[in-house]
Amino acid sequence: MIIDGKALAKQKRAEMAQIVQELKAMGVTPGLAVVLVGEDPASEIYVRNKHKACEEVGIYSRVIKLPEDTKEEDLLKLIDELNQDSALDGILVQLPLPKQIDSDKVIERILPSKDVDGFHPVNAGKLLTGQTGFVSCTPLGILELIKSTGIDISGKEAVVIGRSNIVGKPVAHLLLQENATVTICHSKTKNLKEVCQRADILVAAIGKPQLITADYVKGGAVVIDVGINRLPDGKLVGDVAFETVKEKASYITPVPGGVGPMTITMLLANTLLSAKNRV
Numbered sequence: 427m428i429i430d431g432k433a434l435a436k437q438k439r440a441e442m443a444q445i446v447q448e449l450k451a452m453g454v455t456p457g458l459a460v461v462l463v464g465e466d467p468a469s470e471i472y473v474r475n476k477h478k479a480c481e482e483v484g485i486y487s488r489v490i491k492l493p494e495d496t497k498e499e500d501l502l503k504l505i506d507e508l509n510q511d512s513a514l515d516g517i518l519v520q521l522p523l524p525k526q527i528d529s530d531k532v533i534e535r536i537l538p539s540k541d542v543d544g545f546h547p548v549n550a551g552k553l554l555t556g557q558t559g560f561v562s563c564t565p566l567g568i569l570e571l572i573k574s575t576g577i578d579i580s581g582k583e584a585v586v587i588g589r590s591n592i593v594g595k596p597v598a599h600l601l602l603q604e605n606a607t608v609t610i611c612h613s614k615t616k617n618l619k620e621v622c623q624r625a626d627i628l629v630a631a632i633g634k635p636q637l638i639t640a641d642y643v644k645g646g647a648v649v650i651d652v653g654i655n656r657l658p659d660g661k662l663v664g665d666v667a668f669e670t671v672k673e674k675a676s677y678i679t680p681v682p683g684g685v686g687p688m689t690i691t692m693l694l695a696n697t698l699l700s701a702k703n704r705v
């Protein structure tokens with residue numbers, strides 16, 4: 427079965443539009459600020475899509491564009507202002523930032539209670555210790571996609587390939603919270619294929635086109651493909667060889683149309699959660 431991320435995202439957004447109406451009736455309009463520094467074309471598209479998604483569900487969205495040569499201290503000053511702005515429940519700074527700006531410093535300046543991207547060390551620490559905080563959007567979306575299959579995650583062997591702070595590590599912790607037995611693989615893992623073959627749930631967040639072929643996959647596994655890779659011919663593919671792996675997996679996400687649509691949806695969900703906390 428193919429897990430349709432687009433359809434799930436649509437359903438979740440319709441539910442959220444309803445919640446926004448309820449919040450508005452109570453006098454609260456959820457608000458999100460997205461800060462873009464520079465003119466990176468991919469970042470421009472991401473920011474535009476986030477703005478559009480907010481408008482769709484009725485969230486107030488403020489996009490702030492700053493020039494490429496913005497000084498770190500000026501960006502930090504802006505974050506301080508946004509932290510104090512009561513119309514905003516969430517603040518997101520689009521990454522990557524130009525090289526004169528230390529992204530860690532910027533992320534740490536955002537109030538953890540407005541860090542809807544879940545990148546602040548306080549929120550990362552809350553995930554690690556099982557406390558309630560903001561979890562980053564792609565991992566949250568991945569968990570929703572797995573849950574949408576109806577499988578019981580508890581006790582399953584889960585293998586996550588990739589250990590980045592924004593995908594691999596948080597996904598592994600979310601699966602651990604759901605009582606899966608979790609293994610994290612990375613570029614130095616020696617027997618990747620053998621480890622993957624154990625997985626009832628396999629999450630590939632590598633960034634290597636179609637690295638995971640059918641011989642890595644246990645029959646009946648749930649396969650979540652996070653990778654977004656552009657081939658020389660312009661085609662977009664994931665980290666999983668979809669056509670052959672789909673014959674072996676019980677459930678699989680396509681690229682595009684799997685994890686991608688859920689990422690922005692979870693950003694909206696986090697913004698709503700923050701607005702509810704305000705109420």
Ligand code: NAD
Pocket residue numbers: 564587588589590591592593594611612613614615618631632633634652653654655685686689
């Ligand atoms: P990253 O480069 O920070 O991390 C990649 C990870 O893969 C690293 O931990 C590395 O150790 C591991 N790795 C690299 N080569 C490997 C190999 N041969 N064998 C095993 N492990 C290997 O990337 P990231 O930010 O975690 O993103 C991963 C992929 O997911 C990228 O393609 C990215 O574009 C995509 N992504 C998609 C979304 C989405 O919304 N769909 C969001 C974030 C990232």
